[in-house]
Amino acid sequence: MTTTTNTTPTPRIAIIGAGPGGLTCARILQRHGITVTVHDRETGPDARNQGGTLDLHEDNGQIALREAGLLEEFFRLSRAEGQESRQMDAAGAILFHHVPEEGESFKPEIDRGQLRDLLLDSLKPGTVHWGHTLRSVDGPAEGPRQLRFTDGTTTDADLVIGADGAWSKVRSAISLATPRYSGVSFLEAWFDDVDSRHPDIADLVGQGSAAAADGDRGLFAQRNSGDHIRVYAIQRVPADWITAQGLTTQDTDGIRAFLLDQYRDWSPRLRRLITDNDGRYVDRPIHALPVPHTWEHNPTVTLLGDAAHLMPPLGVGVNLAMLDACELALAVVNHHSIDDAIHAYEKTMLPRSHEMQQLLDNGAEALLSTELPDFATDDSN
Template identity: 50%
Template sequence: MKETPRIAIVGGGPGGLLAAHVLHGHGIAATVYDADAAVDSRDPGGTLDLHADSGQIALEDAGLLPAFRALARTEGQAMTRRDHRGTLLKEFVPTDDDTAAPEIDRGQLRTMLYEHLAPGTVRWGHKLTELTTENGVHRLHFAHGSTVDADVVIGADGTWSKVRRRLTDAMPDYLGVSFLDVRYDDVETRHPEVAALVGNGQLFTTDGAGRAVIVQRNSNGVIRGYVAFRAEEDWAAREGVDLADRASVRGFLLREFRGWGATVRPLLTDNDGDYVARAFTALPAPLTWERVPGITVLGDAAHAMAPFGGHGANLALLDGAELAHALHEEPTVEAALARYETAMFARTGQLAADANEALRGFFADQPDGASRDVPDREEELRSYEARAAEYRASRTPAAR
């Protein structure tokens, strides 16, 4: 750019941190503002598989692919499929050198991205409450009373993004499926039956009637995931379930998942810690908006979608890299943001629509009550590699 804009990134998740990395690599200053008190001040969630055609490309652009590979678990690409009685339906075990979509804990990824940034890049404890604009200057207002002025504001602030509200009135909708976060600690010793069911990777267990348990091996002897079921968004109140009382939740699950076999029942009842209730929500897809000078969004702020396919974090990372490249390569901020948004809309729109539809279909009743099939894992991995080659061949070559 001919300009030297003040760039504020709102949100210190993977997409925001990756954008800062690539911008800094191009010699462009940017500061990240995040509501959390520190990089590890809250539970970051479970694990992610980073795809060769998106997340790994972004990490390579940031010079962080070796750091990722030092933490990643290639064995975590394994997938086991069982029915609700525990019968093994399908199993995939990756080779040791398969790097199409290795797993990494969310907390490990965020910490890695943060620790490789220059000190002071991330300002923790900055919760955005409002974004205003006057005479082309954007002012970020934070909960503790301070303000920051910026020429470019990048919203990496998630599904309920405040930055996105300056671009579109679109808001996330509930997809009709709720879930409960579950975790099992020190599984080889405390939960050997769960460890045996899950193996080294992911376990899908479904009954063909709108109920599923989807869990994944994490690092350090932990398995995490969720118990998912079709329900009204206020299901707990309707069912009289006290979410703070594990016995109350377990009683509901045993009723809701009646008929599930004894082999898989520990997945419902033997978790460590409280159940955490969440809901699957997504933005309308495909979603676009008219350009607003100096403001854009990435990741879930731009295209929050159902988790089927595991695209969310991967697209956030790639969004961050591609936006940073555009800001480096285009002559003006507006040319850069227009280029980024045009490509991002094309890249993410159909993926988001397909992921949302896949979730609805997966949790719909099967006519014969059979377990609904899931994508073939090896086919997915090979498709990531093929698309990675295509994507690299199509990228703008300048200064990469």
């Protein structure tokens, strides 16, 4: 008896989300001659700033880029010097300093926008359908699935891949789980033309990142390309703390006054990371999915990246998303049916993500800890 999962000789594959995971999956599928369509809610590739910088690791993110045929171009764009890191106390004393050795390439940095452009430019024209906000995934579990978008359009697919991030719409087709607030919130500040306009901050941060914490609050600063630095004030606060203080995200002076009080015992030099910024602050409450997050196998729908295993931002999210994307694409290439491909992919992905979820459960709290990370054991670096 034949199954209904291998519905067509050429399955219709729809990826929801044009982030690094979704685009990596599309790129690898296309390299193997498989047609795929990516749907994204943004109106175009330049609809918004893509955010800060990412470190792509040799044992996951770089594996995916190699399979995508883009690793050499990544190394051309990335910043090996961005692997420098400093850990300080609230007084500004350096507790740990890592300077990358010549040729070190375990986790070079690349701006999110640069990575996205690298992936987008590698795809066939028309692969990404912009302005497509998914409303629902309908149709029988065995397929075909019908994707309904908020603009009233629909399309059918034999495989739906949810690469649509923390608040995934695809996830609701196979899981009831929703992200929960971690109790820790980031407040982002930007610094432009740092070498000329903010030389002291440029010197404090160096070519990579600098972090400090006092047990209740923290700061994390990271250099981006183009002479920019992003700083994150990390606090254990209610998710609605700005409103609770009678403020709005547009009230830069009011938020600055609140932060100065919260960080009043910190060194004046570190406090400049939260007061000398160019422009407004951006509120980023940290959410995570329940641990572990799993779902009953579905023969036509699966998830990757944050849609599958949203965790605190501790340097693994994009790397796991791209490794997920690589393994899923290769599973589709190497199996005769979509159902078999999903089985093979989830057999590896779910245990890996469960292990990492457990490791990073409540990991946002670690960003406030005064203890040095495990890797910070050699002061000679």
